[in-house]
Amino acid sequence: MTRPVSPLRVGRRGFLQAAAGASAAVAAGPDPGQLPGNRQEWVDVNVYLSRWPMRRYPNDQPAALVACLREHGVVQAWAGTFEGLLHKDLAGANARLAEECRQHGPGLLVPIGSVNPLLPDWPEDLRRCVEVHRMPGIRLHPNYHGYGLDHPEFARLLGLAAERGLVVQLVVIMEDERMMHPLMRVPPVDVAPLAAMVKRFADLRLVLVNAMRTVREAALAALVRAGQVYVEIAMLEGVGGLERLAAALPAERILFGSFSPMFYFEAAAGKLQESELPAHQRRAIAAENAKALLAGP
Amino acid sequence: MSYEIWDAHTHLSGVAGNTPEERLEKLLRYADRLGISRLCVFMGMRWSYDPSPAELRQQNDEVLRAVKRFPDRAFGFVYLNPRHTQASLDELNRCVRDGPMVGVKLWVAVRCHEAVLDPIVRRATELLAPVLQHTWLKITGNLPGESTPMDLAALAARHPQATFIAAHSGGDWEVGLRAIRPCPNVWAELCGGDPVAGVTEMAVRELGAGRVLYGSDAGGRSLASQLAKVLGARIDEPAKRRILAGNLKAILRPILESKGIRI
Numbered sequence: 392m393t394r395p396v397s398p399l400r401v402g403r404r405g406f407l408q409a410a411a412g413a414s415a416a417v418a419a420g421p422d423p424g425q426l427p428g429n430r431q432e433w434v435d436v437n438v439y440l441s442r443w444p445m446r447r448y449p450n451d452q453p454a455a456l457v458a459c460l461r462e463h464g465v466v467q468a469w470a471g472t473f474e475g476l477l478h479k480d481l482a483g484a485n486a487r488l489a490e491e492c493r494q495h496g497p498g499l500l501v502p503i504g505s506v507n508p509l510l511p512d513w514p515e516d517l518r519r520c521v522e523v524h525r526m527p528g529i530r531l532h533p534n535y536h537g538y539g540l541d542h543p544e545f546a547r548l549l550g551l552a553a554e555r556g557l558v559v560q561l562v563v564i565m566e567d568e569r570m571m572h573p574l575m576r577v578p579p580v581d582v583a584p585l586a587a588m589v590k591r592f593a594d595l596r597l598v599l600v601n602a603m604r605t606v607r608e609a610a611l612a613a614l615v616r617a618g619q620v621y622v623e624i625a626m627l628e629g630v631g632g633l634e635r636l637a638a639a640l641p642a643e644r645i646l647f648g649s650f651s652p653m654f655y656f657e658a659a660a661g662k663l664q665e666s667e668l669p670a671h672q673r674r675a676i677a678a679e680n681a682k683a684l685l686a687g688p
Numbered sequence: 689m690s691y692e693i694w695d696a697h698t699h700l701s702g703v704a705g706n707t708p709e710e711r712l713e714k715l716l717r718y719a720d721r722l723g724i725s726r727l728c729v730f731m732g733m734r735w736s737y738d739p740s741p742a743e744l745r746q747q748n749d750e751v752l753r754a755v756k757r758f759p760d761r762a763f764g765f766v767y768l769n770p771r772h773t774q775a776s777l778d779e780l781n782r783c784v785r786d787g788p789m790v791g792v793k794l795w796v797a798v799r800c801h802e803a804v805l806d807p808i809v810r811r812a813t814e815l816l817a818p819v820l821q822h823t824w825l826k827i828t829g830n831l832p833g834e835s836t837p838m839d840l841a842a843l844a845a846r847h848p849q850a851t852f853i854a855a856h857s858g859g860d861w862e863v864g865l866r867a868i869r870p871c872p873n874v875w876a877e878l879c880g881g882d883p884v885a886g887v888t889e890m891a892v893r894e895l896g897a898g899r900v901l902y903g904s905d906a907g908g909r910s911l912a913s914q915l916a917k918v919l920g921a922r923i924d925e926p927a928k929r930r931i932l933a934g935n936l937k938a939i940l941r942p943i944l945e946s947k948g949i950r951i
Contacts, residue, residue, distance in 0.1 A: 446862070448885045449922050567882050569826040570860050576827065626882070628913060629702055630718050630906040651885075655920030658883035661912025665718055 433660070434681035435460065436560070437600050437625050437648025438468040438500070440491050441484075444477065445572050450652035453495035460499060463656055466678065467685075468500050471530035471560070475505025481516050489524035501685075503528045503560060507536040508544035514551060521555050527685055528558030530600070532565075534580045541584040549588060553595040556687060561585075563602040564626070566653075579605040582614065589618035596621075596684060600648060603627040608639040615644050621684060623648030624676070625659050633666035633676070642672045646681045689925060694726040694933040695719065695904050695911070697820070697855060697879045700733050700754060702907025708733060708754035715906060716761055722911050728903075728936075729754060730765035730793035730820070737831060738797045741775035744768065748783050755788060763940070765791035765820060770798045770805045771833075777811055784815050790943045791853075792819045796831050801839040809847045816943035818851040820877070824859035837867035844871040851939055853901060856880040861887050865894050872899075875935065879903035883913045888921035888931070897927035901935050 438460070442451050450456045460468050470492055474484035485504040492500035504520035506513055506529050520526040529552060538545055552559045564579040571577065582602070589595060596619045599606065604626040606614075614620045625648040627636060636645060649659040663673050698715060705711035712729065719727060732747030739747065747767050755764040766783035768776035783789040792812045798804060800821050812819050823837045824830060837858030844852050850873060857876040858864015861884075868874040876891050876899060891900045904914040918931050937951055944951055 446886065449889065450885065566884075569824070569828050570881070571827055573827055628909050630715060630904075630909070630911055631704075632910055653885060654883045655885050655916040657916035657920040658910075658913040661722065661916055661919075662910055665721055665910060665912040667721070 432678050433463065433465045433647055434678040435465050435468040435649050435651065435656075435659075436598060436623050436646045436681050437650045438470045439473050439651075439653065440470050440488055440500075441473040443473050443653060445575070448652040453491050453500075456652050457496045457499060459651065459656060460496075463660065465499065467681070468496070468651075469503050469528065469560070469681075470496070470500045471503045471562075472505060475530060476532050476535040476565070479510065481505050481507055481510065482519060485516065485520060485524060485526075489526070501528075502526050503530045503558075505530055505532070506548060507532075508542070508548040509536055509538055513544075513548070517548070517551060517555070517557075521557065526557075528560060528598075530560040530562060532562050534564070534577050539581060539584065540588060546588060546591070549592050549595055549597075553592045556594075558596045558598060558684060560598045560600050562600040563606060564604055565601065567604070582606055582610065586614050586617040589614065589620060593618065594688075595619060596687075598623060598646065598684070601626045601650065603632075603636075608636065612639050615640050620644065621646050621680070624662060625650035625654060627659075627662060631666050633662045633668065637666070637668060637672060637676075642675055643680050643683075645676045646684070647677050689928075691723070691919075691929060692933040693722070693724045693902065693915070694728075694936045695724050695906070696728050696853065696877050696901045696936050697903030698727045698729050698906045699731050699908065700729065700750060701731070701735060708750040709757045711907075712754035712758055712762060716758060718906070718911055719761075722915060724911060724915070725761070726933075727762045728765055728791065728820075729762050730791075731767045731795070735795075737795070737833065738771065739767070739769050741769075741772050741779075744772070744775065744779055748779055748789075752783065752787060752789070759788065763791070764789040765793040766817075767793045767795070768808060770794065770800075770802070770808055773804055773807055776808055780808065780811055780815070780817075784812075784817050784943075788947070789817075790940055790947070791817050794819065794821045794835075796822055796834040798833045799839050800835040801842040805843060806846065809843065809850050813847065813850045816946055818853055818939050818943075820853040820855055822855045823864060824856055825863055826859060837864035840874060841867050841871050844868070844874045848873055851875075853877050853939075855903070856905075857887070857891065862890065865891055869894050875899050875901050875939065877901040877903045878917050878931075879914050880905035880909060883916045883920075885920065888917050889923060892921075892923050892927055892931075897923065897930045898935060900927075900931045901939075902932050 472488040489502045492502040598621045623646040700711045703711040732750035751764045755762045852874045
């Protein structure tokens with residue numbers, strides 16, 4: 392009554408592939424040679440350095456994280472810092488982030504600085520991100536910094552970032568609301584005001600990070616239509632979720648993000664294998680879209 | 689590395705298809721892409737927190753239809769509501785004793801430490817069926833009938849001969865794993881939460897690899913994101929093999945053999 396097993400092989404880079412002699416059903420799937428891990432390089436737009444305050448992660452030291460990313464074939468990782476959530480001295484946090492990227496991941500880690508537009512003299516933090524640390528983007532955590540997206544300083548920040556050609560990453564949530572520490576319950580960012588904001592700044596390039604948990608596809612589609620808005624897939628769930636997302640949004644607006652080291656890297660990578668996507672779309676999501684975004688208009 | 693993979697926790701919801709058969713077929717297509725050979729399936733196409741006897745029967749009928757189409761790929765677990773004790777016992781007999789199902793699924797109708805579960809657990813144990821109980825500990829507040837991992841530990845202590853699976857490892861797994869740690873007849877099942885790095889390492893450290901199971905909670909969850917909890921964990925290869933299939937096979941072997949199914 393039982394059928395042959397469907398063995399799975401984890402390749403050198405940790406991706407999944409059907410093993411030789413696998414079941415007919417598995418063999419009927421895509422050619423493993425076409426799967427992303429085999430030939431496709433990755434650009435990961437959702438990586439963090441430093442430490443999460445509530446627990447340790449296996450790869451939460453820069454050297455370990457870099458080793459993990461390189462092992463999986465990541466050629467570029469946009470790295471923010473957990474310090475950007477709760478630290479008030481963001482200039483210090485950004486300087487450490489830049490130094491750690493230089494020290495541990497030259498050519499791989501791209502530092503993405505933190506800016507809190509409610510702090511005094513925050514434009515100086517933005518200036519240093521660009522002029523001192525040569526960061527190509529900034530990462531915002533409005534819910535940890537206590538402002539809504541209708542705040543005038545947020546609009547000012549977006550305007551300045553657009554002027555300077557920065558990619559702006561807006562992080563919607565950091566963890567499952569049901570699982571938060573009782574002393575650190577942080578609701579997701581309400582993105583309702585964002586579409587109007589995006590329309591004000593035609594040059595703004597915005598990436599929604601960890602948005603898939605709380606922002607539904609219809610709202611995402613409206614945001615994407617409003618301007619140069621992108622979304623990454625770390626918190627995308629549901630079986631075949633990437634197929635659905637690619638049907639709802641232009642595929643060139645979907646980026647690969649693993650949320651390492653908080654999430655296992657394999658979680659995001661495996662979504663490209665789970666969903667049936669044309670090879671060109673898979674390559675675009677895995678790396679090409681992010682490269683094009685960072686290269687600028 | 690090659691792995692055999694059995695998924696301990698999937699559903700017919702969250703998957704495209706107009707019939708149970710279509711949905712399971714679609715789910716299996718995704719499973720094939722990831723090399724998952726077996727799925728445990730439970731609950732029907734429409735759920736309710738506190739199903740009536742008629743709803744239970746309908747949902748179980750849907751699962752029976754689906755697994756009948758793919759008997760060599762899917763195992764059914766019978767969905768029960770302890771609030772309806774006799775109806776649940778009847779369903780247990782219909783679907784497990786007299787049917788092809790091989791386990792029991794309990795969700796959020798009644799907290800599982802309550803005494804109304806006892807006759808169901810006793811009967812499941814007689815039939816060699818493991819009991820998979822949803823467990824979650826939410827800082828946002830549990831549903832009235834939603835079991836915590838501590839509730840399951842209390843139930844398991846009353847039934848040392850029964851086999852329990854703590855679905856979701858309690859949700860808040862750092863607490864849930866501690867709660868079930870003293871209970872040798874409770875297995876931690878990894879599905880349903882975000883793929884937070886470290887969950888599997890902690891489960892193996894605290895329970896041993898022999899008490900940890902891979903499950904996905906698909907279609908609500910991505911098969912891949914949940915599989916990553918094992919494939920990405922810093923644990924040794926024998927441990928991964930046990931978690932991905934070996935432990936579930938061992939749990940199900942007695943009831944499968946009683947039904948003449950060799951694995």
